[in-house]
Amino acid sequence: MTISINIRPSVPPLSKAEDRTKVDVRYSLIAPYANVHIYWDDDTGEMIYELEEPLLNDDQKKILKKLEESMLELININVAVDNTMQNLVEYIDRTARLLIDELNLKIPESIYERIFYFLYRDFIGMNEIDPLLKDYFIEDIECNGVDTPVYIVHRVYRNMRTNVVFKDVDYLASFVEKLAQRSGKYVSYANPLLDGSLPDGSRINATYTKDVTSRGPTFTIRKFTRVPWTPTQLIALNTLSPEMLSYLWLLIEYKSNILITGGTSSGKTTLLNALAFFIPPEARVISIEDTRELNLPRENWLPAVSRTSVGMGKVGEVDLFDLLKNSFRQNPDYVIVGEVRGKEAYVLFQGMSSGHPSISTLHADSIDTVIRRLQTPPINLSPTLVNSLDCIAVMTHAIVKNKHTRRLRELVEVVNVDKDGSALINTPFVWEPGRDVFYFKKQSKVFEKISARYGLTMEELQREFLHRSRLMYNLFKQGIFGFAEIQKIINDYHKDSDVILKKFKVVS
Template identity: 45%
Template sequence: MALDILGKIRNLRGALRPIAPKKAPTYQFVLSEAGGLVILPEEKDTKKISFTYDLIPPYSRAQIRWSDSDRSLVYRLSEPTLDDAEQKAYNLITTSLVELVDVQLSTIKNQKEAMNYLEQKVRQIVEELEIVLDKASYNKVMYYIYRNFVGLNKIEALMHDPYIEDVGCVGYHTPIYVVHKRYGSMPTNVIYDNEDELKEFVIKLAERCGRYVSYAEPLLDGSLPDGSRVQASLAEDVTTKGPTFSLRKFTKEPISPIEIIDLKTASPEVMGYLWLIIEQGVSMLICGGTATGKTTLLNAISMFIPSEEKVVSIEDTRELQLPHKNWIPAVARTGFGVPEAGGERYGEIDMFDLLKESFRQNPDYVIVGEIRGKEAYVMFQGMASGHPSIGTMHAAGVETVVKRLMSPPIELSPSLVEILDVVITLVFAQEKGKSSRRVKNVTEIQSVEQTGNARTGTAYRWIPANDTFEPGEGTYVLSKLATIKGIQLADMKREVAARAAVLEWMYENRVLGWRDVVAIIDRYHQDPNGVLAELGLAQKGLRSTIGRRAAAKSMAIPEEPQKPAEVEEEPAPPKPEAFEIPAVIRPTFEETPVAETIAKPLKKEGAKKPPASRAKKRPKKNS
């Protein structure tokens, strides 16, 4: 309508003077990312910190410096300023865009496609309304159109900072805070002073998440198309300082096990132990406080699952990124309409429903993003039936995990709780950096009493004094695996050492990308001694004591104890085929060869039945 009216006015005016020929801008807006990860300088004196780096060059930059007035580090975002003529052109273009755009931009998943569509419309408006803009002004106007139409308005540039983990707003007239990977929480110069602007932004977040938020239902929990997790509130009677939001950024590339080692969250020995027991079908939970890296570690160790196995993941909001081709990612969804008497909506699918259905798909591994309620019962029943499971839980340690599992709303019996084999506890290590995380301990559960007291052993623990990891006295899980395989416990420990050496080799040779890491892990599953020889580790006396991965068996305790068999001297492995570690990242995981020898996780057979309070009975899974 606006264009029609303006066109008629111009036609009337044309009777008095000649109309100049219409010309659309010949230049094109190009949106670029900062080239590579910026290496931040090391500076022990916080008050001397002051540096700047690009976010969306050449339009936005970040500056981190010490502020004497705030008595802390502050994060300053700089963006181009529009002069009066540019602001007038921007207002005219955006007003016309609202009428011209005939698609929902949030449905266009590719930002480049969305910007190409918008730029076509902008060129049409500039041509029709005869708006005069030079190249620099055009690019500045297009940047703000991108930021406010395709991006996330004021915080879009912050979402391009690879060092930012969280972005949060607590209400009107208050700085937005960011959590920086190196410097922790910092205030920014981005502030929402306009009440309507903040409310509209929260509604925009809900639309991007595919959710609905209103004054009747003011709470939002969802994920953006890029995977970033969103929690927001709209009504001021719920959050009295005004609408709020918290965005936890989603990494585009999943963190590999080697990057976990590089971050010093765990050591090669700890990751080698986890690699072995995950491959052999051990069930575990990762616990810790909020934002301690539970999901990140879960995603990383899931790469130890053999690539040919069938994996089903259950999440409330999508966060996991697994490289497995045979992977079913399932996400819960909210229902439609007014809640029924039981509080559920029509068409609602919760994690309990997804988990119940997942076990009917005969998965080799089940991964649960976060255990909160009744879905835990289904998960543990699946573990008892021979389906190895991995999940996360908010808890301070193994004692809290056991208590939460035995208390409402979960209320598992001790005999079900003790089916859980391993609990990994994550903590913040603030003395090592404001955003450092560490595996505090890896605990093996041996039995659980009716009172809720668990008999445990520590496989590995973190020593804060020197920031190292040392093995504990816990050998319960390795002993069970050794009994099942009919070998000595010492052989299992040598296997852990061999895998730790492979991981350390990748760390020392900077093989960090998940594609290259998964390629070597898959090769090790197929030919462990061949990989050890190729990496030059066999010459150091390292040798796989398990050999090629055998058929899958559960972790059930054998019916009758077997005497460990004498390990016969295996013939020297044939000369392996050439094995090259790619110097660059492989194109896609789909192009990574999958093992031809298919094997399933280890199941248990056979030993003398232990007392009921100690038993971890898991029937053999149907083949």
């Protein structure tokens, strides 16, 4: 009997509640052990975030305590560091079973599993708040001392009280020490303020002593989330033109495959995130990243992150390749890959060629380099697979009027990749550095493909292209930049374009 634990159960779609008093949802945080139940509490007139963990009776609690004490002596942290999550789980499992034998404790397997959860949580995880840290929807976690509930900020339901309470000052103090240790810092009575970040990028602030704050140690954790730049903000920065956005919007809607390239810090990820606004609202999106950077304003989105550092050192090693293979099983409508680097490209391009459109980024600063990098190790794709690519967007870091900026230097269509690996390309849009303007140079070959595949005439496509270009421009002119606002307009456009075109004066 081996134990398995899933710290990344899938994220459910949650919708904003019109009526908070009707909210009653439950989802998994650490499967199969910890769930959260979010509901309206009539007695206190507020929403409650209730963490549900396995229940232990007094005898079982004693066993857990005994195991924890013995384990503390036994566990060799160094053995565990730089290990995978699964190895750590197995290590704790093995050690615990050994101790149970040694101490001659008789525990049925079902009870053992519950006890094991707490051993995992406290040794590998972050104790009481570990499930909260695993909750994708939580933005902030706040503890104001002992005997007072921990509060959280939830992406969908905002502020909530939790049922997590630290009851013992010494325990809370040692927890703050643990936070310090995990962020590579040190707190003491002489040095009681902690300002650091956890391995996953979350920010921590904490106080250590009783006299700084009356209720004992406190902490707040601001989980890593990034508010993305919207398409209109990119127009405002003159990163690209409304026409380029309109073109990319059409490409995305008609399931084309887009690769964003550029040098370090050229704005690839930022553009990727802005383009994600154009994915039709009902589509099922899966995103895969090494570190959490993307933030899509949609409900039907399954974010997955490889290599999150949970617990001691670098654990939880699941690479992009595994994640991607796994996500194609869930039959996504769109796949987003934060950055393509190695063997995962094969899975991605195979997915693309079998009708799963994708948007991803690749580090390379010219088209030639992109085409070459895709076909040489470690990526090593065949020319046929590279052919599934429709468009390459080349981002560049530019200095315009003595200021550092980012520009979408060109949009290049891959017309055909020969057996010898050379590519025939078409470049409909380019940026002209001298005047800092964008040109629409040539007819789009991808539009021809879309026209043939979806039975649209070129005139229809051109009209859509014009409408959307103007819509983007008008939204920018009217100063509409907000994340939720822009997403709503785009979603509404997908439902009924005429209403939006009239509303924003594209047509009268």
